Amino acid sequence: MRLVRLFFILVLVSFSSVAANDAIPMGRLPDSVEPRAYRLTLAIDPRQAEFSGATEIDLSLREPARVIWLHGHGLRVSDVVLVTSGRRVKGRYAEVETVSGVARVDFDEEIAAGRAVLRLTHAAPFEKAPQGLYRTDVAGEWYAFSQLEPIDARRVFPGFDEPRFKTPFDVTVVADRRDKVVSNTPLVSKTSERDRVRHRFVVTPPLPTYLVAFAVGPLDIVHGRPVPLSGVRRRLLPLRFVASKGQGKKLAFAARHTGEIVLRLEEYFGSAFPYPKLDLIASPIHGLAMENAGAIVFDDRYLLIGARPSPEQQSIFGGVVAHEIAHQWFGDLVTPVWWDDLWLNESFAQWLGSKISDRWRPGFGTRGDQLAATLKAMDTDALRVGRPMHQRIDDNRQIIGTFDEITYQKGAGVLAMFESYLGEARFRRGVRLHLRRHPHGSATADDFFAAMADAAGEAPVLGAFRSFVDQPGVPFVSAVLSDDRSSLMLRQERYRPLGSAIAPGLLWDLPVCVRALSSADAPRQCVLMTGAAARIDLGAPVGETGMMPNAGGEGYYRFALDATSARSALRDVANLTGAEALALADSIGASFAAGRLPFEEVLHGASALVSHQDRTAATRLGFLLTALHDQLRDAETRERLARRIDGIYAPALRAFGYIPKAGAYAGDTADRQLRRDSLAEIVVVWGRDSEVTGTFASAAQATLGNPEILDRGLRAVAWAAGVRNGDATFCRALQKQLVETADAQVRADAAYALGRVEQEPAASDVRALLLHPRLGPSPVLRILRGQLENPATRASTWNWVRENADALIARLPAYYQPILLRAADRFCDAAERDAVETVFAPRLAKAGMDALPLERQLERISLCIALMSSTENTIKAAVEEGETKRVR
Ligand SMILES: [Zn+2]
Incomplete structure (x- = not known):
């Protein structure tokens, strides 16, 4: 493949710059040198373009050496000295592999085995994208935050940037006296030096380089109530919440509830939180969240949710915060x-x-x-x-x-x-x-x-x-009842969608659980399949009832459905748990994509599941239909499918009500509100229901002065309705809101809505925002994804991407590049696939990413082409027939 070849050429070029017997360690460093402790002093002033540092590393050399391999990425290193047996030996530092930052220090004499101290001083520019040590300005003030995982500690200080090297870090940050500084541990001392202050922190427990953290600037620091003592912890755990200036008041919910999550995790692990304090830090452009020991950095949309967040905000807060705090054990400890x-x-x-x-x-x-x-x-x-x-x-x-x-x-x-x-x-x-x-x-x-x-x-x-851990792939299980319906014959193979080039033959040791659907609590029977086939004796014949081949819904496998078995499972849909209904919905979609189930059964499944008590199961096939909608080539079929989507989901939304005003459904459970939010998205964005869209659009017009007038769960969709039906003025006002607001949720909602703009010249203005320096990666990708998903804006947006690919990639941190490729998820023709390859292959290789994420994306597009070429006619027929029936 072209991509793979290109990748190897780059590797060869870097290797050829050094002698063959002195190969650059492109992965793990040699075992001969081990870091034992770091003393790190960084001068960080986010108002400047650069920061500087002095690094001292205690080393242990297993054997004599003239070269020490280490990591450093884009650092200007000066003054390299190794102190060994009381002597100072000067060294020469060179970054010899500049894509991932591999460096060497050469000495003119041989260094003896044993203990030594390596001292280096350096300077480097702040990053603009959230990687390494990056800086950003909010309302005229400058801040610096860090994101060192996986291999960007080497952009901040020279060192041995591998997870296995865990050492104590003794950190000092020299900062402007107007700034506050947060790192992994509590402060030991603050010493003034004219305009600057030296902040020295408690030496950390052993940490890998990627978990070291910094936040510097005129920060708001909110002290939460310490986490109370627990059965496993005998001291209070200090808890603080950190945001840019003036944003501290929006941390109220986080401050009130984070302790509850810490306590639940301690109870699970049966051990105390492993670090002396915990800070949760909101960065305005971080994108995701990072589990630095004791100093977790989040994109601010996760934390700045005020005192009364919507159910969706609470749910995302709980998931992300519990994930990052769980890492303090899994990953950090x-x-x-x-x-x-x-x-x-x-x-x-x-x-x-x-x-x-x-x-x-x-x-x-x-x-x-x-x-x-x-x-x-x-x-x-x-x-x-x-x-x-x-x-x-x-x-x-x-x-x-x-x-x-x-x-x-x-x-x-x-x-x-x-x-x-x-x-x-x-x-x-x-x-x-x-x-x-x-x-x-x-x-x-x-x-x-x-x-x-x-x-x-x-x-x-x-x-x-x-x-399951050591081999890829999804098992595909078929379950066939014996003639007397008293036993079930199971077979497993690897799941293969239409057009897949996967060779058959892979098998798993697969735990399969099944149950009859005659009642909600019919007992389940489990078997550990160790070959291609197995039989489960059901004891007595199961009668006319359907069977659930993934009882409990927890098996990591899909099951094969034909029209008869799908209909029979859907007949008893009320007897399925939420997880089972979700697994059934997935297997309906998967069986369609594998060419086993006709499209009209997907529509039937969507209609049967929409009233299921589990909200995720109720809308799952709806979102599958929206994806197919965007991938269809024929505009008329798309419109007909949109009407079918509307026909299934709009009545459900009407039953729940759809007043987008804040507080209209304050008495609803969180689950009802979340279900309404999902239904509204399907009905407005894809179903294009004129009545609901009209209501949302006119409500949207009135809200730009005060976004809180709208229900927060419905706001993004209401604004999307507003930009589609609205005038250029509304669109411009929303763009201004996106760029200027300090409210992270408003920013996310505005980005979602602007991704749905269809008319010119508004759509061109929205594309220009993709390079706006104030926007972090998350709103940028929301807009891009919306514009590329929608068949109405795909071609023009893709042209823009081709022309601006360098700038777009440069503004995203490395860990966002695979996510960027997913913006092409709805691409479905060969020309689009080739264009994606041409645009991204050389650029991503140059940026240091291997071929896998792009090759996956190209295969997704190829599979879509195969699916459409074999099913588009049946989709067309099914939606046409639905129309005829309705007309009659
Ligand atoms: Zn994680």
């Missing part, structure tokens, strides 16, 4: 040895974060949201180009691609499946034992499975667990 085991961080934080958040806010449907994300990740896991959860990494360029939905969402689903199979208590015993064995150290997947085996036993189950 026990760190993976290398990035091949990132799943030990992210799968666990995602799984436990959603579990804790669900307990914190029961009734919000968090569990369904997590399961929906896992099911969605199956589409990625079904690609031929892919990776298992545990993947070998030989090169720094492969690292960023592992922060994907396989690691996060498949990982969370696989853990949930084995937790369910082993039982919650046994699974937790294994987790606790693993953490107890490696506190403040690092561990591998083998260590984790050893702890699981010692605590939970059940070798066959752990073997099955490993078969």
